[in-house]
Amino acid sequence: MAALSVGQIIPAPATFPEIPSDWKSRFESSLSRLDELDIAPDLGTDIGSLRWWRGLFTCTALCAGTIMLAPTYKPFVADAPPVVTGNAWDEQRAQSIAPLAWGGDTGRRMAANDLVAPLNDTPERPVLSLTATLGQGDGFGRVLERAGVSQSDAKRVSALISQEVPLGEIEPGTVIDLTLGRRAKPTVPRPLDGLKLRARIDLSLMVQRSGSQLNLVRIPIAVDRTPLRIQGAVGGSLYRSARAAGAPSKAVEAYIKAIASKLSFERDIDSAARFDIIVEQARAETGEIEHGKLLYAGMTRGNRKTQLLQWTIGGNTEWFEATGVGQKRQGMTSPVAGRITSGFGRRFHPILGYSKMHMGVDFGAPTGTPVRAVTDGVIAFAGRNGGYGNHIRVTHNPKFGSSYSHLSRISVRPGERVLQGEVIGYVGSTGMSTGPHLHFEVYRNGQAVNPRTVNFESSSLLSGAELQAFRNRLSRLLEIPVAAR
Numbered sequence: 511m512a513a514l515s516v517g518q519i520i521p522a523p524a525t526f527p528e529i530p531s532d533w534k535s536r537f538e539s540s541l542s543r544l545d546e547l548d549i550a551p552d553l554g555t556d557i558g559s560l561r562w563w564r565g566l567f568t569c570t571a572l573c574a575g576t577i578m579l580a581p582t583y584k585p586f587v588a589d590a591p592p593v594v595t596g597n598a599w600d601e602q603r604a605q606s607i608a609p610l611a612w613g614g615d616t617g618r619r620m621a622a623n624d625l626v627a628p629l630n631d632t633p634e635r636p637v638l639s640l641t642a643t644l645g646q647g648d649g650f651g652r653v654l655e656r657a658g659v660s661q662s663d664a665k666r667v668s669a670l671i672s673q674e675v676p677l678g679e680i681e682p683g684t685v686i687d688l689t690l691g692r693r694a695k696p697t698v699p700r701p702l703d704g705l706k707l708r709a710r711i712d713l714s715l716m717v718q719r720s721g722s723q724l725n726l727v728r729i730p731i732a733v734d735r736t737p738l739r740i741q742g743a744v745g746g747s748l749y750r751s752a753r754a755a756g757a758p759s760k761a762v763e764a765y766i767k768a769i770a771s772k773l774s775f776e777r778d779i780d781s782a783a784r785f786d787i788i789v790e791q792a793r794a795e796t797g798e799i800e801h802g803k804l805l806y807a808g809m810t811r812g813n814r815k816t817q818l819l820q821w822t823i824g825g826n827t828e829w830f831e832a833t834g835v836g837q838k839r840q841g842m843t844s845p846v847a848g849r850i851t852s853g854f855g856r857r858f859h860p861i862l863g864y865s866k867m868h869m870g871v872d873f874g875a876p877t878g879t880p881v882r883a884v885t886d887g888v889i890a891f892a893g894r895n896g897g898y899g900n901h902i903r904v905t906h907n908p909k910f911g912s913s914y915s916h917l918s919r920i921s922v923r924p925g926e927r928v929l930q931g932e933v934i935g936y937v938g939s940t941g942m943s944t945g946p947h948l949h950f951e952v953y954r955n956g957q958a959v960n961p962r963t964v965n966f967e968s969s970s971l972l973s974g975a976e977l978q979a980f981r982n983r984l985s986r987l988l989e990i991p992v993a994a995r
């Protein structure tokens with residue numbers, strides 16, 4: 511099929527009028543006539559010609575049309591509202607809503623009418639009942655005066671209460687119930703009619719007025735002082751397990767501190783170990799419970815038992831391990847689980863570089879190995895001591911002592927009593943030391959001697975009647991049944 515191209519003549523159907531054959535030349539001549547019509551002639555040429563005038567007219571007409579169609583803007587002038595004053599302002603304000611923060615004092619108010627008469631005297635409540643709370647560091651008399659009690663009444667009440675309980679021993683937060691009576695004149699304070707407070711867990715006190723007298727009434731409250739005993743498995747966290755078992759947080763803290771003084775949490779205690787906590791408890795018949803200090807700290811690991819009881823000896827209160835108390839011991843145990851790497855005597859010093867007397871025995875052991883007291887004694891020194899590094903010195907009796915040096919950690923304080931085998935620190939390499947080891951010295955009358963030549967019997971810290979009292983107390987405590995949960 512032939513392609514169509516511009517200018518090709520397509521024959522029309524016979525019913526339409528015939529298109530003249532010269533349509534093309536006619537169209538072209540009319541186009542050239544249109545071409546001559548220049549609607550925007552150059553006004554710089556042919557000035558004064560008919561074509562120029564026509565161009566000038568067209569230009570003027572276009573400019574005039576543009577100017578006539580250009581928009582105009584004029585400001586709107588509005589009327590300012592009149593300033594509202596006087597009654598009109600009050601009325602307008604009354605109908606608005608004021609924020610509560612401003613006092614919300616809008617709204618209509620009614621003026622007093624003839625039925626309203628002014629009062630000469632306002633009636634008073636005959637009796638006021640109120641409560642006052644003793645704050646931290648607050649004075650008992652001050653609390654009463656703040657509540658509206660007269661100074662003289664407050665003084666008398668304070669004197670009455672302090673006959674039973676020292677005012678400073680009343681717990682902060684104690685609520686005082688007060689009753690104030692009718693006053694003679696509005697200018698004087700109300701007289702105190704009655705007062706009641708819980709002065710102690712086992713005692714309520716009441717003050718009552720009879721005439722001009724104030725009288726004190728004691729109301730004792732029965733209190734069960736059986737200590738609280740809690741046991742359980744250590745599990746993932748000793749603190750959380752003990753708290754979950756019902757031990758008060760302060761007691762758990764004291765327990766952890768007591769146990770940590772005798773056992774290493776990292777080495778000795780695993781999740782299967784069982785704790786045994788006995789803590790002072792006072793349960794009032796009115797339902798209040800008060801917890802006191804920790805009495806006993808026990809830890810069972812398999813068939814090994816640690817039983818710690820607090821005991822005061824020579825004015826010092828300490829935790830004593832029940833199994834070690836009162837036993838007579840022969841000789842001394844090894845201060846650390848390790849082999850002797852350097853004995854007592856003259857030797858070539860590895861750091862100083864010359865031959866020197868070695869005043870002790872060196873035990874090779876990895877850092878962190880527990881160091882134990884070789885026999886019962888009192889800590890004479892615990893701290894840094896020059897080339898000795900972290901150093902502990904124990905006095906066993908007036909004649910004998912021992913010392914432990916280059917420790918990584920010290921777990922005792924000066925003045926503390928220790929039993930044979932008790933952990934006092936851990937092997938390290940502090941001070942003048944080439945590597946982790948324990949330098950152990952033994953003294954006789956203050957002079958370092960060869961530990962092999964010393965063999966002494968340790969005397970027990972507790973003995974006689976005191977030992978009996980300690981054992982009695984322990985067995986009484988261990989009879990306490992475990993609290994049911």
Ligand SMILES: [Zn+2]
Pocket residue numbers: 852868870871872948949950
């Ligand atoms: Zn040494």
